[in-house]
Amino acid sequence: MKVTSSEFIISAVGPKQYPTDGLHEIALVGRSNVGKSSLLNKMMNRKGLARISSRPGKTQTLNYFRVNQMLYFVDFPGYGYAKVAKTIKEQWGKMIEGYLKNRNELRFIIQLVDIRHAPSKDDIAMYDWCKQIGLPTVVVATKGDKIARGRWLQHTKIIRQSLNLRGDDTIIVFSSETGQGKDELWAEIMRRIRA
Ligand code: GDP
Numbered sequence: 651m652k653v654t655s656s657e658f659i660i661s662a663v664g665p666k667q668y669p670t671d672g673l674h675e676i677a678l679v680g681r682s683n684v685g686k687s688s689l690l691n692k693m694m695n696r697k698g699l700a701r702i703s704s705r706p707g708k709t710q711t712l713n714y715f716r717v718n719q720m721l722y723f724v725d726f727p728g729y730g731y732a733k734v735a736k737t738i739k740e741q742w743g744k745m746i747e748g749y750l751k752n753r754n755e756l757r758f759i760i761q762l763v764d765i766r767h768a769p770s771k772d773d774i775a776m777y778d779w780c781k782q783i784g785l786p787t788v789v790v791a792t793k794g795d796k797i798a799r800g801r802w803l804q805h806t807k808i809i810r811q812s813l814n815l816r817g818d819d820t821i822i823v824f825s826s827e828t829g830q831g832k833d834e835l836w837a838e839i840m841r842r843i844r845a
């Protein structure tokens with residue numbers, strides 16, 4: 651996918667601020683520090699664009715980025731400080747729950763987990779919750795450059811098993827340092843929004 655334009659649109663605090671042009675939306679979730687803003691910047695070919703990324707304790711907003719007048723990446727607040735198992739209903743608030751459950755434009759979730767570690771309880775809760783509401787998930791194992799390529803399979807297997815990956819869900823190894831996985835993730839995005 652050739653990215654010809656990417657821009658920050660809005661930090662939405664509620665549904666009234668969501669775009670109304672009907673473009674596809676892809677939500678990105680993961681614990682703070684997992685590499686979400688770095689991945690977004692890499693995917694959009696823009697170094698500083700996603701640095702607005704939500705810091706724990708800050709106002710919880712959904713940050714919209716538009717790519718090629720074709721789709722929006724919707725950057726979610728990082729979890730991990732506020733516990734997700736509880737949060738989906740409590741701290742994360744009704745806005746986020748409502749968005750995931752009701753947003754027609756939402757096609758699927760990109761859930762980021764660090765390739766080096768087994769998914770946390772929060773990661774598992776997030777994944778399970780998306781399955782309950784019928785949202786497909788593409789799992790991205792971030793920071794692939796931090797372990798040897800020869801160990802990727804072993805690590806993604808642990809992630810796959812811990813999350814109990816279901817249906818058409820898939821896992822992609824990514825590195826914002828090397829660009830590993832970028833083309834594969836774009837191909838997966840295009841496949842899913844065209845389906
Ligand atoms: P966020 O909180 O999920 O948005 O995470 P950031 O994108 O801000 O990344 C957190 C830290 O991990 C930063 O120090 C990044 O430089 C680092 N990081 C992110 N992605 C990668 C990666 O693919 N490889 C390596 N080596 N470091 C990364």
